[in-house]
Amino acid sequence: MSSLIPVPQKSEFNGNAFVFSRDGSGAVKYDYVKDETIPVEGYEIKAADGHLVLKSSDEAGRFYGEVTLGALDALTGGAPGEFYISDAPAFGYRGYMLDVSRYFFDVETVLKHIDYMALLKLNTLHLHLTDDQGWRVEIKKYPRLTSVGAYRRRTLMRFREHGGYYTQEDLKKIVAYAHSRHISVVPEIDFPGHFSAAIAAYPELGCYGEHVKVAETFGIKYDVACIGKESTVAFMKDVLEELFTVFTDEYYHLGGDEVMCDRWNICPECRKQKEKLGCESWSEVQAYVLKELVSFLAEHGKKAVIWNESAPSPGSDKSVIWQYWQGGLDENKLTKEVNAGRRVIMSPSVPYYLDLPYSVNSAFAIINYKPVGDNITEKGNVLGVEFPLWTELVPTAKQADKKLFPRLIVGAEAAWRGAPEKDAVSRAEKYYPLLKRLGAKPGKPLCVKRGLSFIADRLWWERRRLYWGVLGNLVGDLKARHAAKRRLRQPDSHIM
Ligand SMILES: [Zn+2]
Known part of the structure; x- marks a missing residue:
């Protein structure tokens, strides 16, 4: 859990067992809840009592929640244990x-x-x-x-x-x-x-x-x-x-x-x-x-x-x-x-x-x-x-x-x-x-x-x-000076 990058703003885990379930495509299965109180691009995930819930106020937040789930899945072999994450970026x-x-x-x-x-x-x-x-x-x-x-x-x-x-x-x-x-x-x-x-x-x-x-x-x-x-x-x-x-x-x-x-x-x-x-x-x-x-x-x-x-x-x-x-x-x-x-x-x-x-x-x-x-x-x-x-x-x-x-x-x-x-x-x-x-x-x-x-x-x-x-x-400089001299010699040039 602590291996996540970027490390979430807030994360807790209590040591109880929790194993991810999967949908037909093999991705981690979760229930989604739209929650307007969560900041832009932020998300919350709770894994407890056999339920996995992901909340966000926008699609970007939901996406970052899914990225976190994918990383946790890879890092823990699909068995992260019960956890709670509340996360949002510092910079837009x-x-x-x-x-x-x-x-x-x-x-x-x-x-x-x-x-x-x-x-x-x-x-x-x-x-x-x-x-x-x-x-x-x-x-x-x-x-x-x-x-x-x-x-x-x-x-x-x-x-x-x-x-x-x-x-x-x-x-x-x-x-x-x-x-x-x-x-x-x-x-x-x-x-x-x-x-x-x-x-x-x-x-x-x-x-x-x-x-x-x-x-x-x-x-x-x-x-x-x-x-x-x-x-x-x-x-x-x-x-x-x-x-x-x-x-x-x-x-x-x-x-x-x-x-x-x-x-x-x-x-x-x-x-x-x-x-x-x-x-x-x-x-x-x-x-x-x-x-x-x-x-x-x-x-x-x-x-x-x-x-x-x-x-x-x-x-x-x-x-x-x-x-x-x-x-x-x-x-x-x-x-x-x-x-x-x-x-x-x-x-x-x-x-x-x-x-x-x-x-x-x-x-x-x-x-x-x-x-x-x-x-x-x-x-x-x-x-x-x-x-x-x-x-x-x-x-x-x-x-x-x-x-x-x-x-x-x-x-x-x-x-x-x-x-x-x-x-x-x-x-x-x-x-x-x-x-x-x-x-x-x-x-x-x-x-x-x-x-x-x-x-x-x-x-x-x-x-x-x-x-x-x-x-x-150095070569470019010499060429530029040469071009300048040539230009200055031209009678129609209106420069000093
Ligand atoms: Zn010019």
């Missing part, structure tokens, strides 16, 4: 993000990850669908986004093509599968940075119509969307318009992070726009463009989410939800922002990024992290937590599983309870058989690797940092 937003742009994961893998989420009572799947290294969603009005933008010739030192994308039908299937497990799906179209796959497909989306490749290296790229042209914003609206029929949930993620301004500095259209708006900084211009997209989303009943960035933020509009990852914003500034009315989703890279090595982000670090800081007075503005799996160096589903477990199990307890119990790591291992039933291949349940594996882990991390921060981008 319990997220997991899969980056399908850096590496493409097929529909079956995404469905499997949804199964993992359902077992762990996570309720929001964030799909990072577009980035410099690949555009993964079919947009009928712009077919080159996938025919060109979904493929790169090679990746770092791997000299073979990588690519793939989801048709809108694929994504509808994913969304329907998620909904049947009470999981919402948040699509992310990263804009105006992390956008070079789109520019590779449609060069006019960039500042000078220059031909760029879908990125073959990782890191922050110089080719970003031109924010001086009306047509770029129109493009984004067209993309979102098509997505509205696929992603029917409330939240839409617009990225907004890590935008290099080098191109804008030397783009006549961008400079004209900055002057026209009377903006002093590029982040103000970015905020203006973002505002237009946020209003467009609002007109369609959607709420915008962006990655946080340091102040002055492109998301100064308080209706925009921030996904906190850091990006120059320390927790004191975050606290002020939250107390002033900003709603946030907590995904601090340390300790919540699941691709980082265990020597950097251990499962214990997740246990020790408080998603709602002590100085936050407006606690309701912390909507919840999300655990991102970036995939720059996670090319296969098998490697993904090793990154996810046990950390996602412990993270799910943080999401459900506000903070995991101290023994969550040892209980996580007991969930491995349940995950294996879903097709998972979890790694050794090590939380902090030691010795040689610790060193290997560190080297892996340094390699990622090298790729991210130096090699490919």
Whole structure:
């Protein structure tokens, strides 16, 4: 009983024998009672005197009650003994993000990850669908986004093509599968940075119509969307318009992070726009463009989410939800922002990024992290937590599983309870058989690797940092400067 993850808010068992009965399909048989006094997504289960009763006020609560029964069945061999559980989540937003742009994961893998989420009572799947290294969603009005933008010739030192994308039908299937497990799906179209796959497909989306490749290296790229042209914003609206029929949930993620301004500095259209708006900084211009997209989303009943960035933020509009990852914003500034009315989703890279090595982000670090800081007075503005799996160096589903477990199990307890119990790591291992039933291949349940594996882990991390921060981008920087000089020499250029 105490092996359940997330551990229920309240559970008691008295030692009397109780064995589950089954229906025709082999599932645990219970009587259901609708009880309006039970909180949203919450449930109560009582197993006593030969009767099993599950109560909830909504379908999600009933679903989580069934998940608990299924887990108890597996963990106790169908004989849990008499018990009483009263349970409800601490956070309404319990997220997991899969980056399908850096590496493409097929529909079956995404469905499997949804199964993992359902077992762990996570309720929001964030799909990072577009980035410099690949555009993964079919947009009928712009077919080159996938025919060109979904493929790169090679990746770092791997000299073979990588690519793939989801048709809108694929994504509808994913969304329907998620909904049947009470999981919402948040699509992310990263804009105006992390956008070079789109520019590779449609060069006019960039500042000078220059031909760029879908990125073959990782890191922050110089080719970003031109924010001086009306047509770029129109493009984004067209993309979102098509997505509205696929992603029917409330939240839409617009990225907004890590935008290099080098191109804008030397783009006549961008400079004209900055002057026209009377903006002093590029982040103000970015905020203006973002505002237009946020209003467009609002007109369609959607709420915008962006990655946080340091102040002055492109998301100064308080209706925009921030996904906190850091990006120059320390927790004191975050606290002020939250107390002033900003709603946030907590995904601090340390300790919540699941691709980082265990020597950097251990499962214990997740246990020790408080998603709602002590100085936050407006606690309701912390909507919840999300655990991102970036995939720059996670090319296969098998490697993904090793990154996810046990950390996602412990993270799910943080999401459900506000903070995991101290023994969550040892209980996580007991969930491995349940995950294996879903097709998972979890790694050794090590939380902090030691010795040689610790060193290997560190080297892996340094390699990622090298790729991210130096090699490919040095070249990108040189190219950007060269393009700027060339542009400045042109007689019709209206820039200094
Ligand atoms: Zn421009």
